[in-house]
Amino acid sequence: MKQILWRVGLVSMTAALFLVAQPPAAAKEGGGFKNLQVLDPDIEKDQLKGIMKGFTKMLGVKCSFCHVPDEYELDDKDNKKKAREMIRLVVYLRQNVDTYFPPDTDPNKIGCWTCHRGSAEIEVFVPEEED
Numbered sequence: 001m002k003q004i005l006w007r008v009g010l011v012s013m014t015a016a017l018f019l020v021a022q023p024p025a026a027a028k029e030g031g032g033f034k035n036l037q038v039l040d041p042d043i044e045k046d047q048l049k050g051i052m053k054g055f056t057k058m059l060g061v062k063c064s065f066c067h068v069p070d071e072y073e074l075d076d077k078d079n080k081k082k083a084r085e086m087i088r089l090v091v092y093l094r095q096n097v098d099t100y101f102p103p104d105t106d107p108n109k110i111g112c113w114t115c116h117r118g119s120a121e122i123e124v125f126v127p128e129e130e131d
């Protein structure tokens with residue numbers, strides 16, 4: 001089961017990076033979203049839904065962690081603002097995969113799960129000092 005969830009997330013973030021890199025096409029209809037600043041503003045509804053579902057799985061949260069239900073365009077939750085920065089972070093890591101990851105790492109395998117592993121709260125591990 002877990003295996004499947006990861007894969008869903010993987011596909012979603014692959015889509016996300018693809019959409020970030022793509023210039024908005026004039027001919028495209030788009031999903032009519034109001035406040036997309038990082039993702040392609042003309043993204044299709046199904047694709048956006050896939051990415052958002054990926055976030056809930058990769059972080060182990062509900063939509064309401066980042067959104068007021070049915071007011072998705074608002075930026076009133078800090079977690080949504082943080083998530084926007086995190087998307088930029090993932091795009092940066094993917095673009096600089098050769099600098100930060102072992103040779104032949106597939107950039108599409110870098111995503112929210114790389115650090116979050118199914119949980120929003122990250123426990124930062126700091127080794128104890130020896131005396």
Ligand code: HEC
Pocket residue numbers: 032033034035036037038039040048052053055056059061062063064065066067072073079080081083084
């Ligand atoms: C970890 C945080 C996070 C979670 C969880 C999350 N979202 Fe989002 N959502 C965002 C961010 C960030 C944006 C804005 C992206 C941008 O600026 O390009 C967004 C944008 C949206 C938008 C576009 C609104 C508009 O008109 O601009 C919709 C719709 C949406 N989310 C629905 C959902 C749904 C439904 C869920 C649950 C399945 C969900 N989101 C879960 C972070 C999240």
Ligand code: HEC
Pocket residue numbers: 055059079080082083086087089090111112113114115116120121122
């Ligand atoms: C390189 C590691 C890394 C990656 C990749 C990453 N995060 Fe994070 N994230 C962190 C760390 C560390 C924190 C805690 C730091 C903080 O709260 O300021 C955090 C905190 C957050 C928070 C705030 C959670 C809270 O409870 O305060 C959200 C929301 C979030 N990340 C969303 C995302 C999303 C969505 C993605 C994928 C697009 C992502 N992150 C990718 C490391 C990462």
